Amino acid sequence: MQCWICAAPANGTCRFCGRAVCRQDAKLQSFVLEVYPADGTLYGLAVEDALYCGICKPRPEPVRMEFLDERREAVSNDTGKQ
Numbered sequence: 001m002q003c004w005i006c007a008a009p010a011n012g013t014c015r016f017c018g019r020a021v022c023r024q025d026a027k028l029q030s031f032v033l034e035v036y037p038a039d040g041t042l043y044g045l046a047v048e049d050a051l052y053c054g055i056c057k058p059r060p061e062p063v064r065m066e067f068l069d070e071r072r073e074a075v076s077n078d079t080g081k082q
Contacts, residue, residue, distance in 0.1 A: 004053060014053035027054040 001010040003022040010020035015031050031050035035042055 004055065012051045014056060015050040016052060016058045017056035019053045019055065021051065021053050025054070027052045029058070 001020040004019040005025040008022040028049040029052035032046045034045045
């Protein structure tokens with residue numbers, strides 16, 4: 001695999017988008033692995049130095065996945081028909 005940025009041999013892939021990157025072009029960014037509630041508070045398990053390409057733009061806020069709701073409704077309607 002080659003680095004997306006400079007075409008040198010890649011050493012890893014971006015945790016956010018999957019692009020291959022070499023050591024010289026790789027950057028680090030925090031990545032939240034999991035969020036869970038405990039004692040009425042939300043806690044997050046995170047990695048502070050996940051491999052990051054520096055090109056992609058991870059969103060700071062969650063994104064609605066309306067198309068998944070539409071598909072689930074279509075499957076429910078198809079299985080409910082006799």
